[in-house]
Amino acid sequence: xxxxxxxxxxxxxxxxxxxxxxxxxxxxxxxxxxxxxxxxxxxxxxxxxxxxxxxxxxxxxxxxxxxxxxxxxxxxxxxxxxxxxxxxxxxxxxxxxxxxxxxxxxxxxxxxxxxxxxxxxxxxxxxxxxxxxxxxxxxxxxxxxxxxxxxxxxxxxxxxxxxxxxxxxxxxxxxxxxxxxxxxxxxxxxxxxxxxxxxxxxxxxxxxxxxxxxxxxxxxxxxxxxxxxxxxxxxxxxxxxxxxxxxxxxxxxxxxxxxxxxxxxxxxxxxxxxxxxxxxxxxxxx
Amino acid sequence: xxxxxxxxxxxxxxxxxxxxxxxxxxxxxxxxxxxxxxxxxxxxxxxxxxxxxxxxxxxxxxxxxxxxxxxxxxxxxxxxxxxxxxxxxxxxxxxxxxxxxxxxxxxxxxxxxxxxxxxxxxxxxxxxxxxxxxxxxxxxxxxxxxxxxxxxxxxxxxxxxxxxxxxxxxxxxxxxxxxxxxxxxxxxxxxxxxxxxxxxxxxxxxxxxxxxxxxxxxxxxxxxxxxxxxxxxxxxxxxxxxxxxxxxxxxxxxxxxxxxxxxxxxxxxxxxxxxxxxxxxxxxxxxxxxxxxxxxxxxxxxxxxxxxxxxxxxxxxxxxxxxxxxxxxxxxxxxxxxxxxxxxxxxxxxxxxxxxxxxxxxxxxxxxxxxxxxxxxxxxxxxxxxxxxxxxxxxxxxxxxxxxxxxxxxxxxxxxxxxxxxxxxxxxxxxxxxxxxxxxxxxxxxxxxxxxxxxxxxxxxxxxxxxxxxxxxxxxxxxxxxxxxxxxxxxxxxxxxxxxxxxxxxxxxxxxxxxxxxxxxxxxxxxxxxxxxxxxxxxxxxxxxxxxxxxxxx
Numbered sequence: 001x002x003x004x005x006x007x008x009x010x011x012x013x014x015x016x017x018x019x020x021x022x023x024x025x026x027x028x029x030x031x032x033x034x035x036x037x038x039x040x041x042x043x044x045x046x047x048x049x050x051x052x053x054x055x056x057x058x059x060x061x062x063x064x065x066x067x068x069x070x071x072x073x074x075x076x077x078x079x080x081x082x083x084x085x086x087x088x089x090x091x092x093x094x095x096x097x098x099x100x101x102x103x104x105x106x107x108x109x110x111x112x113x114x115x116x117x118x119x120x121x122x123x124x125x126x127x128x129x130x131x132x133x134x135x136x137x138x139x140x141x142x143x144x145x146x147x148x149x150x151x152x153x154x155x156x157x158x159x160x161x162x163x164x165x166x167x168x169x170x171x172x173x174x175x176x177x178x179x180x181x182x183x184x185x186x187x188x189x190x191x192x193x194x195x196x197x198x199x200x201x202x203x204x205x206x207x208x209x210x211x212x213x214x215x216x217x218x219x220x221x222x223x224x225x226x227x228x229x230x231x232x233x234x235x236x237x238x239x240x241x242x243x244x245x246x247x248x249x250x251x252x253x254x255x256x257x258x259x260x261x262x263x264x265x266x267x268x269x270x271x272x273x274x275x276x277x278x279x280x281x282x283x284x285x286x
Numbered sequence: 287x288x289x290x291x292x293x294x295x296x297x298x299x300x301x302x303x304x305x306x307x308x309x310x311x312x313x314x315x316x317x318x319x320x321x322x323x324x325x326x327x328x329x330x331x332x333x334x335x336x337x338x339x340x341x342x343x344x345x346x347x348x349x350x351x352x353x354x355x356x357x358x359x360x361x362x363x364x365x366x367x368x369x370x371x372x373x374x375x376x377x378x379x380x381x382x383x384x385x386x387x388x389x390x391x392x393x394x395x396x397x398x399x400x401x402x403x404x405x406x407x408x409x410x411x412x413x414x415x416x417x418x419x420x421x422x423x424x425x426x427x428x429x430x431x432x433x434x435x436x437x438x439x440x441x442x443x444x445x446x447x448x449x450x451x452x453x454x455x456x457x458x459x460x461x462x463x464x465x466x467x468x469x470x471x472x473x474x475x476x477x478x479x480x481x482x483x484x485x486x487x488x489x490x491x492x493x494x495x496x497x498x499x500x501x502x503x504x505x506x507x508x509x510x511x512x513x514x515x516x517x518x519x520x521x522x523x524x525x526x527x528x529x530x531x532x533x534x535x536x537x538x539x540x541x542x543x544x545x546x547x548x549x550x551x552x553x554x555x556x557x558x559x560x561x562x563x564x565x566x567x568x569x570x571x572x573x574x575x576x577x578x579x580x581x582x583x584x585x586x587x588x589x590x591x592x593x594x595x596x597x598x599x600x601x602x603x604x605x606x607x608x609x610x611x612x613x614x615x616x617x618x619x620x621x622x623x624x625x626x627x628x629x630x631x632x633x634x635x636x637x638x639x640x641x642x643x644x645x646x647x648x649x650x651x652x653x654x655x656x657x658x659x660x661x662x663x664x665x666x667x668x669x670x671x672x673x674x675x676x677x678x679x680x681x682x683x684x685x686x687x688x689x690x691x692x693x694x695x696x697x698x699x700x701x702x703x704x705x706x707x708x709x710x711x712x713x714x715x716x717x718x719x720x721x722x723x724x725x726x727x728x729x730x731x732x733x734x735x736x737x738x739x740x741x742x743x744x745x746x747x748x749x750x751x752x753x754x755x756x757x758x759x760x761x762x763x764x765x766x767x768x769x770x771x772x773x774x775x776x777x778x779x780x781x782x783x784x785x786x787x788x789x790x791x792x793x794x795x796x797x798x799x800x801x802x803x804x805x806x807x808x809x810x811x812x813x814x815x816x817x818x819x820x821x822x823x824x825x826x827x828x829x830x831x832x833x834x835x836x837x838x839x840x
Binding site: 051071073232233243245 | 545546550564565567613619621694695712717730
């Protein structure tokens with residue numbers, strides 16, 4: 001019964017996406033390729049991503065510079081490859097932190113109930129009311145701009161997205177007969193949560209965080225785009241879009257389009273993969 | 287020193303859907319004109335665009351640094367408010383396109399003795415409401431700036447003033463505790479603008495706001511100010527200057543700060559013109575058939591300055607080392623497409639090159655050592671002689687200010703070669719503006735890249751703000767009694783040649799040890815749609831009624 005309920009919880013709207021369809025495979029391949037490129041950037045990047053060359057400014061794509069150079073002569077392709085690292089690591093840190101803290105808060109609130117549940121719910125509702133950008137601006141004002149601050153503020157902003165859904169499922173789970181049976185057998189609350197409740201909730205948490213990953217990537221890129229995230233000369237996709245934007249109407253769109261394209265591609269791939277994952281899990285459980 | 291210009295791209299879409307935007311960007315880039323960087327050779331320097339030949343009902347103009355906070359002439363001291371107010375509120379003396387000045391609302395200014403200045407006012411001037419302008423209005427407009435509550439941007443001009451008196455209906459006498467020729471030059475900007483005394487009393491602190499309005503004598507009167515959207519100005523019924531009758535009935539100012547959006551608006555004709563066109567926009571507009579890109583002399587200057595006495599840049603040796611790593615020629619070519627000047631100091635020549643003592647100023651400038659060429663070995667030697675100093679330098683730049691960021695990236699790379707680690711810190715525009723006045727906002731920073739401008743037709747005033755021991759902009763605590771004394775002498779001298787000579791002595795001293803890295807002096811770049819013409823092309827536009835020159839091309 002538990003698995004059936006969870007399957008219903010994780011089944012999202014949209015296409016059914018049966019196994020064997022090429023879209024999830026393609027999405028998985030894109031994600032794998034980008035992750036691989038990030039990991040191997042020092043080996044495959046043709047140039048130092050931060051090497052400035054006043055004599056090679058704004059060069060068009062060519063053999064020496066596959067995607068051309070930016071307005072300080074840096075190789076765009078190398079910056080794109082190196083840029084994958086902070087562009088992926090920052091959202092990964094956000095989703096891991098938000099997933100872990102959100103799940104802990106949600107499960108404890110559902111299990112303990114009472115004033116703790118009310119407090120956690122109210123706090124999550126409060127955070128939910130603030131757009132991530134506002135939190136980022138406040139964070140930057142208090143602690144300065146930079147990726148660590150952006151990650152911290154985005155983690156706070158994403159907590160409700162994970163915690164509210166997990167709390168709902170945890171509440172339902174909490175009142176199932178097997179939990180009562182566990183308690184009657186003398187199992188403590190902590191052990192019951194860790195050994196039984198969390199494993200049952202894990203697929204839901206996985207789907208939530210996987211789906212959120214693409215959005216957090218978009219958000220961290222947006223933060224860098226407005227100057228609150230990665231700081232120059234870091235190669236990071238959002239920052240590259242910002243730095244390349246003036247070239248769009250001035251005949252050098254390569255940097256903005258390459259970095260923007262990478263963001264689009266990876267976000268869409270993550271979304272498709274998340275959907276496929278949720279459908280796969282739902283299918284497995286039915 | 288004026289707060290740095292706010293960047294062209296400061297108002298980007300909040301939380302942009304970067305992903306979705308990329309597709310739109312692709313379309314934009316395909317549709318826009320696409321001059322390759324560097325291919326848009328800047329036009330020759332122009333003082334005025336071709337004279338207008340026709341009347342126009344409406345012109346839309348852009349303020350690339352955003353919406354003004356106030357249009358109170360006493361408080362303006364930045365690009366946007368000055369661009370608007372210069373057409374609304376006439377000052378007592380008028381700045382010309384070549385940075386010389388002459389009669390404005392005052393027909394004559396006479397030093398009757400070294401500490402008494404008499405201003406004779408025009409008798410035929412009326413405010414927009416039809417009331418005649420008198421000396422009482424001029425006195426009220428100047429005196430209110432002695433009150434700190436007015437927050438005058440030029441309160442320093444009153445430093446030596448002891449009394450401002452109406453001496454008849456059209457004569458004002460100003461008394462000083464010591465000679466001060468700078469006061470006269472300050473009368474060319476918002477400081478010298480005359481507002482109606484009764485209106486000032488009625489509007490109080492709201493003067494110059496959307497609710498409080500304005501009452502001046504300029505060629506245009508303030509129309510509808512839609513906060514966050516636009517400011518409208520309308521041709522005044524009658525204007526006292528019969529030689530300068532406005533040809534455009536209504537001007538609407540827009541506040542487009544994003545470079546790409548502005549480029550699109552200028553190309554499509556949605557916006558007719560703008561001053562302060564940045565390099566990326568200039569490249570896109572260079573070959574456009576929508577209008578013409580003009581280049582004029584400017585009083586703007588870009589430099590790096592330390593934010594406090596503890597900054598590594600407060601040490602002149604670090605400054606000298608940085609001077610030797612910066613390839614200014616490459617920087618001017620790449621960042622400004624050649625539309626900038628290499629300076630030996632941080633005062634652009636426009637400020638003095640048409641002064642009566644221009645020859646003296648020129649001789650003084652020519653006598654300075656040349657702007658240093660790149661010499662990494664010498665830079666390392668100099669740094670080696672400054673042991674124990676910090677090698678990490680945090681430099682602030684406004685987020686979205688692509689030209690400054692590009693400049694700092696070049697500097698960062700060059701500094702690394704001599705062992706200095708320049709860390710770039712992007713600040714939001716409000717933060718960056720704030721740090722000029724709030725020491726707390728300068729904490730954690732070592733330097734800031736500044737785009738400033740010299741507003742008065744006098745170099746001493748600008749330098750004084752960065753060298754006087756008590757000046758709020760002398761953050762590094764610079765002190766050189768020779769410089770202070772010479773600049774004081776220049777300010778007091780009523781003879782232009784003596785003032786220039788004193789300035790030259792100060793300049794020869796401060797270029798040796800003032801902790802400032804001059805980077806470049808950008809030219810003024812403006813764009814006019816093909817249906818309009820006539821506006822001045824030099825930076826003097828900030829304090830002259832430029833819109834009154836504007837008109838149709840047919």
